[in-house]
Amino acid sequence: MVIIGKLLRFGRRQLHTIISRDIIKPANPTPSHLQTYNLSEHDLLIGKLYLPMLLFYPNKDSCSLTAQDKTRVLKNSLSQSLTKYYPFAGRLSTHKTPYVDCNDKGVVFLEARSEAKLEEFQLGMTQDENLDNLFADDMVCNNSPHSTNLVGIQLNHFACGGVGLAVSMSHLVGDGCSLVSFVNHWASVARYGSPDHKEVLPLNPHFIHVPRTNSLLSEAPVMNQQRVVESTRVMREFVFANSKLSVLKKAVASATNDIPTRVEVLTSLLYKTAVAAATATSGCFKPSYLFVPTNLRKRLPEKLPQTAVGNIGSLMIVPTRHESETSLSELVGEIKKLKLQLEGIQSVQQATENIKLLLSKLVNDQELETLAKRSYTCSSLCGYPFNKVDFGWGKPMATAIALRSAGQNSFVLMDTADGDGIQAHVSLESKDMEIFQNDKELLSFCQING
Template sequence: MVMIGKLLRFGRRQLHTIISRDIIKPANPTPSHLQTYNLSELDLLIGKLYLPMLLLYPNKDSCSLTAQDKTRVLKNSLSQSLTKYYPFAGRLPTLKTPYVDCNDKGVVFLEARSEAKLEEFQLGMAQDENLDNLFADNMVCNNSPHSTNLVGIQLNHFVGGGVGLAVSLSHLVGDGCTLGSFVNHWASVARYGSADHKEVLPLNPHFIHVPRTDSSEAPVMNQQNAGLSTPVTRKFFFPNSKLNDLKKLVTSATNDIPTRVEVLTSLLYKTTVAAATTNSGCFKPSYLMIPANIRRRLPELPRTAVGNFVSRMMVPTTHARETSLSMLVREIKKQKWQLEGVKSMQQATENYKLLMSKLGNDQDLKTLIKRSYTCSSLCGYPFNKVDFGWGKPMATAIALRSAGQNSFVLIDAANGDGIEAHVTLEIQDMEIFQNDKELLSFCQIN
């Protein structure tokens, strides 16, 4: 273990101190016949960025483990978990190589100490400009374009107890479902003490072994400096009672029963486009982009399949009238219905290519990003149930400010009563968005 004395400014007052750095390797070596893990064509199309998940755990009186005990448990269980998630402990031979060298070099594990109290941090979490400091080696979205590491872990200790566990996963090797399966598998190993325990077995990862791509190099989408100039993030809470009211409102206009996610996605998009229109002085055609998990549509594909099994739905709005809640919900449902025809990875890949080609023919990347709004739903994913042996998290978040893109990330509330929306927009648009009367009638601002 290497002791570090690096101080990072955290928020406006607190200091964040990196106190240790370690490399966690798999408990057992990866067999020689698994030394190379080929990335699928869809993995390569999605590109090199990181999925940064933060889990906050309070210090409970019922838990007898000290901070040192928790660190030891996390490291030991991570080592065992990496035996089964063996590519995560490997490296990309080069930044453009379309496969992972499963060489067991390990996962970086940092510890940090914050001068903030956990409760204070949670209240301002979505608005903190330095949230990225909680993640190992700057593995947040597009921040580490030159890193060949695939996973980074940072355990953050808060004053008075409580920890924030930050997990970064390269999108090249997995999507949100992969990240959820990985952290829950790791947590179950921590709880039961062994990867071979009967309660852990159902979470075993399933790797799809694909042939090497024809290309000797993976395509790289350089989005650096192409995003929002001044992005800010705010968290909005929508209780189930208000979401039910919103569903009734849409149902009365469409005679169709929408889901919570469909109506909330539509409301967020409608409000952001209205805010952007107010700032620019005129309506500009925009896109609503929705990543979709297609695992259940692919025959015999386990839920714990590792990799990117996603497609994208795109809802274009060329006129202001197309941003009404009823029209947006109807179009989202239409896009979902069209995805039902995807029955293979090849189809998913071709659909993704087709969508990207449509966008590529539009305008330059910077303009396109400012006119596109991506809504990623993690509702129904098990992030709020990740229990390492000291209880479930009090809060979860994905740090996407660094992506520099208009985005909404939807996560189930920790208590199950509603949805938290983490919204990232240009600061000028956010000023109007967060004061929208219709939006405020359905939510609480955190």
């Protein structure tokens, strides 16, 4: 173990100290016939982004484990889990390699200590511009210098004894569903002590092996063009109780004679409010686009398990060319129409071709800089059991995701810890956020954390 003497300014008051760095390798070597993991065309479209997730656990009196015990459990179970998730412990041979070299070089595991108490930290977390410090090796954005690593872990110890576990996974090897499957498998191994336990076996990953492609990983993938524009962005967390979302659903249903889901109405409300804020900031309405990534595992004719690893989804794009198209009823109706079109997708390859076609048309119609400024991405992790991830010391008291470094307008939706609503992590230009967070209609349905 290497002791690191680096101090990081964390938040507005506290110091964050990196205290150790390890490399965790798989408990068993990867068989020779699995040592090359080909990336799919869909993976290559996504590009070099990270999915940065945070899980916060309080220090419970009922838990007899010390901080050292928790670290030992996490490292041992991670090593065992990487035997199953063998590509995660590999490397990209070069920055453009279209496959993972499953060489068992391992996953970086950092430990850090904060002088803050967990409760104090959470109060300011949603407005903290240094949230990224909780993640290993800058694995929170698309220009990390450590981009050949695919997974990074950082265990953050707070002064109260609580911990924040930061897990960052390269989007090249999987989507949000892949991330939650990996973390739940890891937690179950920690809880039950073995990857061969009967409760863990159903959580084993399902890999879809694809043929080698001649395509190379692009330095600026088409799907990420809207992410690379330099900007000043801030992140806020908004919490929508189910009771408030029910009111919103009824209002939209009365206008459309169709019952929307809570995710559909919330996605539409966030996008509508963000477009209105951008319009107020610039002084005029400009055509805008809503990108909605969609999980296809249960939609394909040959249904795939939720434990299937990879980028297995499609992309819905809602164009808003006129200000009149930003009403909730119109936006919800467009999302529902696009969802119906997904029913015709027969395979992951067809989904990939559809995405490429959609994006090529969009890029032909708009200059990239304009597209970047007026595009919004809404990803829903609702229904994914992040709030149930138990390593043996209870479920997390809160979850979060680092958005500020993504460099894009984005909304990420997650179930609240108590299951009684949705927390929306919103990243916008600072000027737009000032207007967004004071929108009267939005505030009538939510509360702002932080």
